[in-house]
Amino acid sequence: MTRRTFKLGLAVLSMLGLYSKVEAQKKNDFNNPMLTHYLNNERTRYISLSGYAELWARYTQLNPGSLINNQAKSDVSDLSLRRVRVKMTYKPTEKLMFVLQGGTTNVNMNAKGSNYFDLLDAYAEYGFSDKIAFGAGRSTWRGLSRFTTGPLNTLLFDLPAYATSNAGATDYTVRELSAYIKGQLGRFDYRLVLADPYTMATADPKVNVATFSKNAPGKDFSGYFRYAFLDKENISTPFNSGTYAGKKNVLSLGAGFDYIHNAMWHQDLDKNTINDDMKNFAVDLFYDAPLNKEKGTSISAYGMAMHNDYGPNYIRYVGTNNPATSVDPKLATLNGAGNSMPVIGTGNTYYLQVGGTLPYFNKEKKNLQLQPAVGIQMSNLDALKDNVVIYDAGISLLMNGMSSRLTFDAQNRPIYTNSAMDNGIVSDRKWQFVLKYRIDFN
Incomplete structure (x- = not known):
C-alpha cells in the first residue's frame, strides 16, 4: 500500500x-432516520415528508337541550379523529421552498359524509437571507399571538379555546390565501401577513349586536413580533411550540395584531346598518427550560392578554369537534348544542398555562416520562354579565418524546342563560374528559 x-x-x-x-x-x-432525502452532498437541498394523527376518546356532559340525530342527550361518549395531517416540504435550492399539506379535521360520528382529505397548505417561500423571506399561497402564516396558527407540541390536550376562534369565519381550518414576509434579526423575529379573508355568510345585521358581514370584507392584516431573551426559536414554519419538554431554554416576549376593515356589521336603534372593523391585539410571554437534564425534569409556562374589538356585543360560541347535531330551542341555553362555549368576543381575554416534565422512568432510554399541566382562560366580554372562566387540567405520558404521547385532560366550561334582569349569567357548568393519543412521523 x-x-x-x-x-x-x-x-x-x-x-x-x-x-x-x-x-x-x-x-x-x-x-429512526428522518424521512428526508437530500438532493446534494451539502444537504442544503432536500425533500421531506412529515405529518401526525390525533385520536380522541371522549366523555362529554352536553349542554341543555342537545340532540344527537333528533334524540335528546345529556351526555355522550365517542371516538373521533381530531386531526390527520400529511406534509411534504420540497427545497430545490438553498433559497426556495415549497410546502404542500393535506388532511382532515374533526372526523366524528356525525361526519359520515362531510369529511374529506382536503388541501390545507400550498405555498412557496423565497429566503433572501435569515433576516427576510417572502412567501405566498394558502397557509397558516398569520399574526396576533403565539398559538393563533394552530397546534404544535401542545402542553394540554389541545390549543386554548380563544387561539383559533375565527376558524371557519374568516379562514378555512385556520388557513387563508395570503402573502407574508418574515425574518430573524439577532434575537428579534417578526412576521407580517396580508391575506384575503373568506366571507362568512351569517344572519342579517342585528340591533346593537355585531355579526360577520355578508359583504366582501377588507384585507386581513396581521403581524407578530417576538424577542428571545435566551435560546432563539425556529421560524421555518408558521407554528410555535407549546412546549419543548426541556430540550431548549426559552424566554420570549411577543406582541401582535389582526385587523380587517368592515369585517362586521350591526344595526343602530334606528335600524341603520353600521359596518364595524375587526381589531385584535395581544401580548404574550413564553418560558420553557430544563430543571435537571439528567433526570429529564423541566418547566413550561405561557401567559397571554388579548383585547378584541369586533363591534358591539359580538360573541362567538364554539364546540370543538362537536358531538351534537342540533339543539332543542325550547331547552337551549346561550351556549347552543353539544360542548359549545363562549370562546371569543368584544372584550378582553387572559390565558395562563403551566406544566412540566417529571423524571424519566428509565434514565438510560430517556423516552418515558409524565408531563402534568393546568390551564385557565378568563374572558371579560361585553355581551355577558358574568366572566367566562374555562379550566383545564391534564397529564401526558411521553412515550417517545413529543412524537408519541398519550394525554388525559379534564375541562370544565360555563353554561350561560339570560335572566329577567341580566343577559349572560352562568347558570351551570359542564365537564368534558378527553383521552388523546398523538403520533408524529417525520
Missing part, C-alpha cells in the same frame, strides 16, 4: 465518520 493510498483511505474513513455523526443527529424521537 502506497503512502498516497493510505492517506486517501484515512480521508475516506474520516468522511464516513463525519457522515455517521450527521446521520446520528438526524434521528427522530423514535431513533
